[in-house]
Amino acid sequence: MKIGIPRALFFYHYYPLWESFFKALGQEVVLSNPTNKQILKKGVEVTVDDACLPVKLFHGHVMDLAHKADTIFIPRIISIEPGEYICPKFLGLPDMIKYNLPDLPPVIDIKLDLYNKKSRILEHFFEIGKNLNKTRWEV
Secondary structure, X not given: OEEEEOOOHHHHHOHHHHHHHHHHXXXXXXXXXXXXXXXXXHHHHHOOOOOOHHHHHHHHHHHXXXXXXXXXXXXXXXXXXXXXXXXHHHHOHHHHHHHHOOOOOOEEOOEEEOOOOHHHHHHHHHHHHHHOOOOOOOO
């Protein structure tokens, strides 16, 4: 199975982790193209005017993956620092993507609280594996 990862926001920052994880499960990882005018244009066309530029770019990157991947990985990252939370628009990206781009391949949308629930990080990985029909042992 081809797992698509958008080259945008935190998702690209954590790419080495996601790539290693998915490849260890026997999945192929594909990235959206580097940001360019066409990706930006596509993102601007499908988002509301109030959306910030990073959100518009993210939409464009997901659209770039639409025909390259069997599923697209868009985790809902909640926090990465103590006492801080991610922008609400970033938290809502999986929902915005599903609403604005209904003809996409399936989206792997899981909640990741990378700071407040460090003891549960393995559970997050087990949940991703479950989405890929992998057992806890395989993960």
